[in-house]
Amino acid sequence: MAKKGEQMRRYYSIILIGLSIVGYFFYFSNRYVIGVPTEHSKCLEARYFIIDTWDKNVKEGDLVSFYMNVDNHFYPEGLPWVKKVAAGPNSTVKVTPKYVQREGAAAIPLDMEYMLRVLLMDNPIGTPADYTKTHELGSDDYFVVGETLNSYDSRFWGPISKDDIRGKAYAIF
DSSP states (O other), X not given: OHHHHHHHHHHHHHHHHHHHHHHHHHHHHHHEEEEOOOGGGOOSSOSOEEEETTOOOOOTXXXXXXXXXXXXXXXXTTEEEEEEEEEOTTOEEEEOSSEXXXXXXXXXXXXXXXXXXXXXXXXXXXXXXXXXXXXXXOTTEEEEEOSXXXXXXXXXXXXXXXXXXXXXXXXXX
């Protein structure tokens, strides 16, 4: 009889461990997504990201995944993107051909002229002077930028809406 009781405990332990593994799998697969940028959109130093779809509270300096729902010349609406938050709601952002600066913060050096030369090859979208402006962000707006010369970001198409945020992103490598 003692052997039968030990076998039952062993079976229950295996079932409990199996259910725990399945539960954790469903939890992580519902909450987290792996993000891999396409070859043409390498605008951040990292190449792989984990996106926490339950955490949409982002602040300046965070990486954010969002759906591109801003009318632009090159990409269809609805594509998922990952960028760095340069400014949050109710901020004033100054954009020049050489930098982006949130009022009261240090400038982020980003050279727009290289990207405009690349973009102008096929699509006339303007000159650096066309993009030198000040953005007054609304209560649900975020200004996002990349980290490389190839970054097509809010400098060109303006802020994103909080409603388009997919989740906070974390660089893996």
